Amino acid sequence: MNISKNKLIYIIFILLFIFILVFSNNFVIYFTGKKSPKEIDINTLTFNSNVSLAVDFYNVYNNMTEDVAINGWAFCETEDSNENKTISVLLRGDKKTYSVKTDLISRNLQDSFPDYKIYGTNHGYGTEFSTLILPNGIYEVLLYDYENESNSGIGRTGRKLIKNKDGIKEYMPQIRDDIDIELDLSNISSSIKNSVSILEFNEDEFLLRGWAFIENETCDLQNVFLGIQESGSDEIDFYDTVSFGRKDTADYFSNDLYYNCGFDTYVRKDKLVAGKKYNIYIIIEKQGNLYYGMPINYSA
Amino acid sequence: MKKSDIVISILSIILMCAFPAIFLYTRNVGEAELYEIFMPILVLLFIAAVVFIIIYLILRNVVNTTFCTLIFILIFSNFAIVEDIFKSIFNNLKYWHVLEILLFIFINLVIFIYKKRSSNKLIQANKVFCIIFGGLIIFNLILAIPNIVKKLGAESNNASIEYITQKDEETTFPNFYYILLDEYSSFSSIKKYYSYDNSQFYDFLKDLNFNVSLDSHNDSIDTITITTNILNLDYVISDGDGLLHAEKMKYRENPPMFDLMFKNGYEINNYSNLVSWDGKYGSIPDSYDSVFGDFMKMVLDNTALYPLLVAKDEMVDRQNTLILLDCLKQTYESSVTPVFTYAHLAIPHAPFVFDEEGNMTNFSELNDWKNKSCYLGQYIFTTNRIEEIVRNIVTKDPDSIIVLQSDHSARWTQDENGNEIVLNEDARSVLNAVYYRGEELDIDGLTNVNTMRCIFSRLFSLNLPEVEVNF
Numbered sequence: 001m002n003i004s005k006n007k008l009i010y011i012i013f014i015l016l017f018i019f020i021l022v023f024s025n026n027f028v029i030y031f032t033g034k035k036s037p038k039e040i041d042i043n044t045l046t047f048n049s050n051v052s053l054a055v056d057f058y059n060v061y062n063n064m065t066e067d068v069a070i071n072g073w074a075f076c077e078t079e080d081s082n083e084n085k086t087i088s089v090l091l092r093g094d095k096k097t098y099s100v101k102t103d104l105i106s107r108n109l110q111d112s113f114p115d116y117k118i119y120g121t122n123h124g125y126g127t128e129f130s131t132l133i134l135p136n137g138i139y140e141v142l143l144y145d146y147e148n149e150s151n152s153g154i155g156r157t158g159r160k161l162i163k164n165k166d167g168i169k170e171y172m173p174q175i176r177d178d179i180d181i182e183l184d185l186s187n188i189s190s191s192i193k194n195s196v197s198i199l200e201f202n203e204d205e206f207l208l209r210g211w212a213f214i215e216n217e218t219c220d221l222q223n224v225f226l227g228i229q230e231s232g233s234d235e236i237d238f239y240d241t242v243s244f245g246r247k248d249t250a251d252y253f254s255n256d257l258y259y260n261c262g263f264d265t266y267v268r269k270d271k272l273v274a275g276k277k278y279n280i281y282i283i284i285e286k287q288g289n290l291y292y293g294m295p296i297n298y299s300a
Numbered sequence: 301m302k303k304s305d306i307v308i309s310i311l312s313i314i315l316m317c318a319f320p321a322i323f324l325y326t327r328n329v330g331e332a333e334l335y336e337i338f339m340p341i342l343v344l345l346f347i348a349a350v351v352f353i354i355i356y357l358i359l360r361n362v363v364n365t366t367f368c369t370l371i372f373i374l375i376f377s378n379f380a381i382v383e384d385i386f387k388s389i390f391n392n393l394k395y396w397h398v399l400e401i402l403l404f405i406f407i408n409l410v411i412f413i414y415k416k417r418s419s420n421k422l423i424q425a426n427k428v429f430c431i432i433f434g435g436l437i438i439f440n441l442i443l444a445i446p447n448i449v450k451k452l453g454a455e456s457n458n459a460s461i462e463y464i465t466q467k468d469e470e471t472t473f474p475n476f477y478y479i480l481l482d483e484y485s486s487f488s489s490i491k492k493y494y495s496y497d498n499s500q501f502y503d504f505l506k507d508l509n510f511n512v513s514l515d516s517h518n519d520s521i522d523t524i525t526i527t528t529n530i531l532n533l534d535y536v537i538s539d540g541d542g543l544l545h546a547e548k549m550k551y552r553e554n555p556p557m558f559d560l561m562f563k564n565g566y567e568i569n570n571y572s573n574l575v576s577w578d579g580k581y582g583s584i585p586d587s588y589d590s591v592f593g594d595f596m597k598m599v600l601d602n603t604a605l606y607p608l609l610v611a612k613d614e615m616v617d618r619q620n621t622l623i624l625l626d627c628l629k630q631t632y633e634s635s636v637t638p639v640f641t642y643a644h645l646a647i648p649h650a651p652f653v654f655d656e657e658g659n660m661t662n663f664s665e666l667n668d669w670k671n672k673s674c675y676l677g678q679y680i681f682t683t684n685r686i687e688e689i690v691r692n693i694v695t696k697d698p699d700s701i702i703v704l705q706s707d708h709s710a711r712w713t714q715d716e717n718g719n720e721i722v723l724n725e726d727a728r729s730v731l732n733a734v735y736y737r738g739e740e741l742d743i744d745g746l747t748n749v750n751t752m753r754c755i756f757s758r759l760f761s762l763n764l765p766e767v768e769v770n771f
Contacts, residue, residue: 010411013407017400017404020400021397021400021401024394024396024397024400025394028394028396059662061662062662062665063662064394064395064607093396137390137393164390164391165387165392202495203495204495219508
């Protein structure tokens with residue numbers, strides 16, 4: 001086959017164009033010097049301790065590189081040396097999880113938590129990273145704290161991000177018409193323990209805050225959904241939630257497995273009208289399986 | 301090649317580069333100055349010249365090169381619109397994807413023209429561009445002529461109102477601090493639209509012996525209209541009077557409020573660049589100049605250069621606001637002559653460059669009225685800083701007069717679907733609080749203008765009855 005020199009140059013030009021187009025997000029991240037999350041398999045991580053954490057600063061910049069900044073402190077209780085301690089931000093989506101290593105900052109927490117076994121001062125973390133390479137979707141922001149071989153765990157920050165055509169922004173839990181849950185009342189399990197409080201959040205919304213767990217199972221990576229059904233109605237509104245640590249609940253049930261059982265969601269006030277009765281279902285999703293708790297009867 | 305073809309080619313480039321700035325100028329004659337159009341035109345001409353030279357080295361033909369340059373400038377100067385179209389079709393595209401795709405198409409166009417070599421049709425195309433952009437410029441200029449003439453003919457309207465002051469030799473007037481907070485929502489509006497209870501600020505003002513009106517409304521939601529009337533102590537202009545911005549500005553030269561203070565022995569301390577006194581517009585000491593200016597930014601915002609603009613001017617605004625807040629810490633209790641301070645603070649008006657703590661906000665939310673935390677953060681920051689300022693004045697200069705007013709409440713608040721939700725009446729409700737030497741003053745329900753008339757009546761023993769206004 002005889003290809004002229006000009007045609008060859010043109011083919012190279014087109015291939016180069018396609019190459020740059022496909023990898024342009026990566027080039028931008030490289031040239032701007034931004035950190036970028038790497039895909040990981042969350043199941044390869046070891047979680048054997050509870051993570052105490054705080055997020056002091058959290059900002060989602062809807063700028064061109066769609067940056068997120070976060071800092072605070074996190075630790076697992078340990079008595080062993082943690083000189084190789086790392087804290088990573090995990091972005092856990094429906095299908096994939098991404099990880100960004102943070103920079104550790106010296107934070108002495110022993111004075112603030114005298115009853116905890118805290119080793120050293122490497123407990124502050126901070127990072128800013130670009131989310132350009134993340135596919136569209138909703139991501140839970142988790143912290144993975146690795147103290148040493150004996151102690152590491154997942155901390156749930158109670159925050160989520162949503163990436164879509166408009167960029168990246170903070171995601172507030174809300175009513176979801178798109179989630180595929182069929183309430184199977186024959187499958188209600190008494191091994192699910194839960195509680196929910198309905199609090200005034202603002203003029204338009206209630207905050208539903210509570211905890212839920214499956215007995216003797218870890219809450220580390222569970223997802224909690226709420227189903228709200230007006231008594232006598234067939235329709236159920238489903239809500240997703242954000243999860244966070246509830247040491248009080250774990251202490252009350254004397255079981256550290258329940259540490260990450262807390263959840264929050266927001267419900268519009270016209271969905272819980274005064275004078276009406278509602279059934280509130282708590283649904284726990286773990287590894288694709290759904291578990292239904294006993295409905296809570298609520299009179300608004 | 302005919303000489304006329306070359307002339308038309310060059311002319312078409314100049315007209316295309318000039319069009320965006322001239323178009324914007326003709327649409328904003330009242331606000332913009334003629335000299336402001338030259339820099340954006342020069343920027344586009346410079347870019348056109350660079351592109352022209354590069355392409356000419358390849359094509360070696362003026363007509364063909366001109367055609368390619370025109371296409372480049374056409375896309376370059378409307379890049380933001382083209383990018384939106386691409387993004388509406390392919391959701392995940394970013395700025396650099398669109399830039400690369402357009403460059404690819406453009407390079408292919410140059411290659412195509414290089415291969416064809418013929419320039420007969422392109423001469424016609426260049427002529428069409430020349431006629432279209434020349435025609436558009438002339439058309440827009442003709443439409444703008446009445447406003448340009450009106451603007452040029454605008455004369456100073458400083459009313460020579462003679463206020464007879466009952467001042468005797470021994471009367472000493474107190475220092476007077478007038479602070480206008482742009483877009484600071486009234487107590488009721490901030491509660492209604494932001495679910496924010498500002499009663500702590502109300503209690504704070506009452507504790508300092510401020511007189512606070514909870515039901516004050518102005519006649520407009522336009523800052524220039526409202527503040528011009530305040531400065532004139534009367535309703536001299538209105539939204540529907542058809543006056544150009546430049547004509548309204550004439551009412552702000554040596555305004556009666558300043559005149560009255562000056563005639564009563566006050567030294568004028570003017571921090572507002574929207575009001576002139578004695579031939580000089582006010583200014584903030586050691587303030588920074590804007591990098592681009594509003595007009596240049598408007599033109600460049602549509603071009604492929606828009607990412608470079610970032611928020612440079614907004615950062616300058618932020619810096620200048622901080623400087624002005626510091627200036628307002630200055631009190632004049634030891635001054636021999638009484639001092640009249642006039643300050644117009646551009647917060648909590650957008651751009652939202654302060655969060656609640658005063659930190660810089662997210663660059664993408666500088667004008668975000670949908671995310672309520674943006675305005676609210678700047679609102680709370682403003683409240684906190686004003687508390688510091690008035691506490692300081694009342695402590696050091698307790699015999700002074702302090703007027704805290706807003707021109708209007710938040711106007712453009714949006715619901716989650718992006719619909720504006722603020723009722724006009726709520727947008728016109730304002731903060732209106734007066735510290736009158738620690739004394740009581742009945743300003744309940746008064747507009748800003750009538751509040752000032754009430755204060756001056758008491759201060760200078762004048763008879764300034766309330767003026768009527770049509771809401």
